[in-house]
Every structure is written in structure tokens, then in C-alpha cells.
Amino acid sequence: MAYDYSELVEKTKHWAQHAHALGWLNSDTAQQLNEVDTRSPDGLFASTHSARPLIVAFMGGTGVGKSALLNRLAGKAIAKSGIERPTSREVTLFHHHSIALPSLAEQLPLAKINLAQHDDERKKNIIWIDMPDFDSTELHNKQQVLSWLPHIDILIYVVSPERYRDEKAWRLLLAEGGRHAWLFVLNQWDRGQLPQFADFNQQLQKAGFVEPMIFKTICTDEQQEDDFAQLESLIISLANQHTIEQLQQRGSQVRKQALKQQLQSVLLTLGTLQQIQSLKIHWQQQWQQTSILLQQGFIWSCQQLAQHYADQASHLIAAPPLAKYSKHPQLWDEWAQTRFNDAIDEFISVADQTGLPTSPLKKQLTTVRNKAEKIVQTQSELNVRVALATPGSALHRGFLKVMRLCEITLPLAAMSWVAYQVFIGYYHSNMTAVPYLGVDFAVHSTLMCALTWLIPFFILKKAQPSLKKSALNGLNKGIISAFSLIDNEVLEVIDSITQQHTEQYQQLTELIEHCDSDEPLIIDSESPLTRMLV
Numbered sequence: 001m002a003y004d005y006s007e008l009v010e011k012t013k014h015w016a017q018h019a020h021a022l023g024w025l026n027s028d029t030a031q032q033l034n035e036v037d038t039r040s041p042d043g044l045f046a047s048t049h050s051a052r053p054l055i056v057a058f059m060g061g062t063g064v065g066k067s068a069l070l071n072r073l074a075g076k077a078i079a080k081s082g083i084e085r086p087t088s089r090e091v092t093l094f095h096h097h098s099i100a101l102p103s104l105a106e107q108l109p110l111a112k113i114n115l116a117q118h119d120d121e122r123k124k125n126i127i128w129i130d131m132p133d134f135d136s137t138e139l140h141n142k143q144q145v146l147s148w149l150p151h152i153d154i155l156i157y158v159v160s161p162e163r164y165r166d167e168k169a170w171r172l173l174l175a176e177g178g179r180h181a182w183l184f185v186l187n188q189w190d191r192g193q194l195p196q197f198a199d200f201n202q203q204l205q206k207a208g209f210v211e212p213m214i215f216k217t218i219c220t221d222e223q224q225e226d227d228f229a230q231l232e233s234l235i236i237s238l239a240n241q242h243t244i245e246q247l248q249q250r251g252s253q254v255r256k257q258a259l260k261q262q263l264q265s266v267l268l269t270l271g272t273l274q275q276i277q278s279l280k281i282h283w284q285q286q287w288q289q290t291s292i293l294l295q296q297g298f299i300w301s302c303q304q305l306a307q308h309y310a311d312q313a314s315h316l317i318a319a320p321p322l323a324k325y326s327k328h329p330q331l332w333d334e335w336a337q338t339r340f341n342d343a344i345d346e347f348i349s350v351a352d353q354t355g356l357p358t359s360p361l362k363k364q365l366t367t368v369r370n371k372a373e374k375i376v377q378t379q380s381e382l383n384v385r386v387a388l389a390t391p392g393s394a395l396h397r398g399f400l401k402v403m404r405l406c407e408i409t410l411p412l413a414a415m416s417w418v419a420y421q422v423f424i425g426y427y428h429s430n431m432t433a434v435p436y437l438g439v440d441f442a443v444h445s446t447l448m449c450a451l452t453w454l455i456p457f458f459i460l461k462k463a464q465p466s467l468k469k470s471a472l473n474g475l476n477k478g479i480i481s482a483f484s485l486i487d488n489e490v491l492e493v494i495d496s497i498t499q500q501h502t503e504q505y506q507q508l509t510e511l512i513e514h515c516d517s518d519e520p521l522i523i524d525s526e527s528p529l530t531r532m533l534v
Contacts, residue, residue, distance in 0.1 A: 002517040005252045008259060009038050011514075015507055023359030024504050029266060036259060039150035040251060053099055054239040055151060057129040058185075060158035061166050065187040068219035069158060070094060070130040073232060078116035079130045090114050091144055094128040096121075125239040134172055149176060153247045154235065154532070158185045161192035164200045173207055178254045181247055181532040182209070183234070189216040189226060208534040234528060246529060249521050260515035267508050271356035276501045279494045282350045287490070290343035291483045294336055301331050302475045309384050309474075310467035331380055331475070332373040340372050340486075347490075360500060364493045368486065375485050380478035387474025388467060400460065407456035414452040418445040 003011070013034050020030035041055045058066040067079035070092060079092040092114040095101065101115070131148055132141035149155075157173065159166070164186065184204060186197060197214065204212040213234075215227035344365050352358045390397065421441070523529050 003514050005040070005255050005259075006038050008256065008511065008514055009036050012036060012259065012263065012511055015504075015511065019504050019508075022500055022504070023363055024270060024357050024501070025266070026357075026359075029269065033262070033266070036262070037150060037255075040248075040255075041151050041153050042248060044151040051125075051241050052244065053095070053125045053127045054235075054244055055127050055129065055153045056156060056235055057131055057148065057152045057154070058156045058158055059131050059134060059145070061163055061169055062133040064158045064160040064163055065217075065219050066133075066158045067092070067130050069156075069185065069187065069217065069228075070128060072219055072228065073128060074116060074118060079114065090132065091148060092116065092130040094118065094130075095126075096124040098124065099127065122236050123239070126235065134168065150179075152180055153244065153251075154181045154183060154238070156183045156185055156231075156235075158187050159200065160188045161186065161196045164196065165203070170203075170207070177208055177534045178257075179251060181250075181529060182212070182534075183231065183532060184212055184214045185217055185231065186214055187217050187219060190218045190220065190224060192216070209531070211531045213528065213531050238528065243527075243529065246521065246523060249518070250533065253518050253521060256515040256518065260512055263508060263512050263515070267505070267512065269355075269357065270501065270505055270508070271354065273502065273505060275354045275356055276498050278354065279351060279356075279498070280491060282354075283347050283490055283494060284487075286343055286347050286350070287483075287487055290339060291487075294339055294483075295479065297335060297339070298331060298475075298479060301333070302472055302479075305331055305380075306468050306472035306475055309388065309471040331479075332376040336376075337373060341369060344369060356501075360497050361493070364496060365490070368489045368493060371489065372486055375489075376479065376482040379482035379485065380475050383478035383481065384471050384474035387470045387477070391467060391470035403456050403460045407453065407460060410452035410456060411449055414445075414449045418449065421445070 013036070016025060016030045016033035019025045020027070025033075042052065044055060045052055058069055060066050070079045071077050074094055078094055090112070093101075094116045095118070097117040097119060129148065129152070132144050134142065134145045155176070157169075159169065163169075184200075186192060186200060197216065201212060201214060204214070215231040217228045217231070218224045218226045219228075348358050348361050348365070351361055425441075523533075
């Protein structure tokens with residue numbers, strides 16, 4: 001789908017506002033895109049549905065005779081001319097009486113324009129404009145010229161033999177070259193020489209005009225032969241709808257190409273898709289180094305905190321976080337937060353060095369900076385609770401279960417065996433008149449029962465896992481879990497940034513592609529426009 005220039009500008013402004021809100025564009029770039037000029041000759045009138053006249057303007061430096069040319073064209077003095085500098089201080093507009101001027105754009109109020117009308121039907125479809133001297137030292141004059149330039153179809157660039165190499169003139173010509181059709185007038189030719197004409201022609205060719213159309217004119221009271229009639233006749237021949245449409249198409253294409261170049265420069269500031277995709281690798285490398293540093297720095301704090309948790313094990317397991325009961329050493333302290341901030345800052349610096357905008361990263365990573373302490377605290381306390389509730393390893397806990405079972409079953413088995421021996425001994429003593437069990441049996445039986453209970457009891461006492469060690473293991477697991485969560489938080493931010501970047505990059509690329517969507521302008525090789533366009 002092809003968009004006209006104004007639609008492209010509106011879409012560009014919408015994209016710039018959204019990209020700036022997300023941080024992908026700085027304020028200056030966003031402002032530049034929001035100030036893209038949409039003015040055109042069509043915009044000079046409130047309605048462009050009907051045919052409009054050809055807009056032709058005389059432009060040049062001080063004292064070159066622009067106003068004299070317009071006066072000669074009108075056959076009377078409608079524009080002020082003289083030797084005072086600057087000569088032209090206002091815009092003079094010369095038009096057929098049938099053209100309705102109240103529809104001019106608001107930024108060009110009629111109250112500030114010198115108006116003159118004519119009844120020449122040959123020039124009915126032309127609006128002639130005499131603009132102020134563009135090299136004037138008065139700022140107001142420059143502003144008027146800049147306000148009118150976008151609305152001009154054909155610029156008649158007027159110079160004199162003394163001022164055809166004016167530096168300000170060339171800067172303006174090079175800046176505006178592709179936006180208009182150009183005709184050149186070497187006025188005051190009665191004081192000129194052929195080498196000056198040849199030099200001027202050569203300068204125009206260097207500016208991009210293959211075969212510039214230069215007219216030699218003389219605007220004095222004495223009638224002398226010059227090219228004024230040819231200039232007037234040429235412009236009248238161009239005042240038709242076909243030429244206006246061609247100039248409109250050309251102007252639109254030139255403005256689109258200028259917008260394309262501006263958008264391409266903005267595209268470079270976004271960085272490439274490969275650069276944004278490399279962020280994960282940069283972060284993982286940075287976080288690997290930082291996590292090792294933090295774990296080393298936590299060794300002493302973990303020892304102190306593990307002892308504290310072991311002393312308060314009953315409160316920690318059965319109640320809310322230990323911090324509500326007593327003060328305890330902080331695992332994530334100012335040193336840890338500083339090291340983590342350093343890691344984030346270093347990661348952002350690497351992203352900046354790769355050519356990526358860093359504002360979206362800074363904005364979204366602020367949340368991770370603030371959450372890091374809470375993540376470490378939550379995960380460490382959770383894992384300490386689990387470690388103290390189930391101390392030791394699975395093998396260790398299995399062994400203790402066996403000992404608890406032995407503590408009960410072995411004494412019962414020993415007592416059962418002793419009871420059995422007593423019963424059997426009593427029975428045999430009655431049958432055989434052998435003396436009943438003696439003192440030795442009683443002592444040995446008592447010792448056996450005691451040992452079957454004491455040995456498991458002693459082992460259970462000595463084999464109980466250390467609460468401090470369990471808390472320390474829990475802290476280490478909590479730190480590893482917290483680091484993994486922090487890493488995932490940052491990776492989620494990177495994924496979000498990558499998605500945003502891809503969307504902004506694709507939208508901007510589509511805008512650039514639409515700048516080339518117009519069909520190429522084809523101008524008849526015999527048309528004078530071929531010599532009037534850069």
C-alpha cells in the first residue's frame with residue numbers, strides 16, 4: 001500500500017511518540033521527527049480537490065532586481081524596488097482576479113502580503129510571487145522566505161553579474177535544489193560579460209543541473225533586447241494541470257526521500273537485531289562473575305546467620321520471618337547491593353558500547369535492582385526453614401529412623417528373651433529339682449536390657465545433625481535459588497527489550513520501505529522540466 005507524504009509523516013510522528021515513551025528515542029530525535037515539514041504547494045490552498053494555479057516565485061539576494069522583473073511582468077510598479085538594502089521586505093503576490101486567495105494557509109496571512117491582480121487570461125493559472133531578499137540581515141525577511149519556500153512550484157533564481165557567486169545563495173540552492181523546478185535569470189545583463197555567463201552556467205552544472213536554463217534580462221527604462229519574453233512564454237506554457245501534477249509527484253518523491261534519509265539515520269541509532277540478541281550472552285557472562293563474587297562475600301555472613309538461625313530454630317520453623325522476633329545479621333547488605341548495581345551498570349555500559357539505546361534497559365532494570373534484596377531474603381529464609389525442619393541428608397535421616405526403631409525394639413526383644421529364660425528356668429527347676437536361675441543370670445539380663453536401650457539412645461544423641469550446619473546448607477541453597485531467580489528476572493527484561501526493539505525496528509523499516517513505494521516519475525525528454533530539475 002502506497003502512502004502519500006502527509007500520511008507517512010503522520011505515521012512517523014506517531015511512531016516517534018511511542019518510541020520516545022518507551023525510551024528508544026531521545027528527546028531531540030523525537031522532536032526532529034515531530035517537526036518534519038509537511039508543507040507543499042498544494043497546502044497553500046485550503047482545498048486541493050480542484051485544479052490549482054502554478055506557483056512561481058522570484059528569489060535572489062539584495063539588489064539583483066527581483067522586484068523589477070515582477071514589475072516588468074505586470075507592466076506596472078506593484079513591487080517596491082530600489083537601491084536601499086534590503087530592498088524587498090515583504091512578499092508581493094501577483095495573480096489573476098479569478099483566483100480566490102482567502103483560502104491561503106493560516107501561517108501565510110493575507111494581511112502581511114502585498115497583493116496585486118491582473119486580467120491577463122494567458123497568466124490566469126499562475127500566481128507570481130516576489131519574495132524578500134534571502135541574504136537580508138533582518139531575521140523577519142529570512143523567516144518569510146523559509147515560510148514560503150515549501151509552497152513554491154518553480155523558483156526563478158535571480159542573480160546579477162556582480163553577485164552570481166554569492167555564498168549564501170549557493171548554500172540555499174544546494175539545500176533546496178531537489179525540492180523545486182528551477183529557472184535562472186542573470187539580470188542586469190547590460191553590465192554583464194559572456195565569461196560571467198559561462199562561469200555561472202558551470203557553477204549550476206556543478207550543483208546538479210545538466211543543462212540549466214539561464215535567461216539574460218535587462219530591467220531598465222530603456223528598452224533593450226533580452227530573454228525576458230522567452231522567460232515569460234516558458235512559464236505560461238508550463239501553467240497546465242499536467243505539469244503541476246508532475247511537479248507535485250516530483251516534490252512528493254523528493255520529500256519522501258528526505259524523510260527516508262532521516263529515518264535511516266534514526267534506524268542506525270536503534271542498533272541491529274544481532275546486537276540486541278547478543279544482550280543475553282553479555283548478561284550471562286557478567287552475572288557469572290558477579291554471582292561468584294557475591295557468594296565469596298557471603299561466606300562470613302552465612303556463618304553468622306546460620307548460627308543465629310540455629311539458636312532461633314523453633315521460632316523460625318513455627319512462626320513468621322525471624323526478623324519479627326529479633327535482629328539478626330543481614331545477608332544482602334549495602335556491599336551486596338553495590339556489587340549488584342555495579343553488575344547492572346556494567347551490563348548497561350556494554351549495551352551502550354554496542355550501539356543500543358540504554359534508556360529502555362535502565363527503566364526496566366530498575367525494578368530488578370529494587371527486588372534483588374527481597375528475592376535473596378525470601379529464598380534464604382524459605383530454604384533455612386526447610387533445612388531446619390528436615391535436618392541432615394536423606395541417608396542420615398534414614399539412619400536415625402533405624403536407631404529410633406532400635407531404641408524401642410532392642411530393649412523389648414531383650415526383655416522378652418529374659419522373660420522367656422525365667423519362665424523356662426522356673427519350669428525346669430520344678431521338674432528336675434535343679435536350683436532356679438542365680439545372681440549371675442540376673443546381672444547379665446539387666447546389663448543386656450540396659451545396653452540394648454542405651455546403645456541406640458547414645459547413638460541417637462551423638463548422631464543428631466547440626467542445626468547450624470543445616471541452616472548453613474539451607475542458606476547456600478537459598479542463595480543459589482535467589483541468584484537463579486534474579487538471573488531469570490534480568491533475562492525476562494532482556495526478552496521484553498528484545499521484543500520491543502524488534503517491533504520498533506520493523507515498524508521503522510516499514511516506514512522506510514513506504515518512502516520508496518511511489519512509481520518513478522517519467523518526464524518527456526522534450527519537456528523543459530528535464531532541464532529545470534536537479
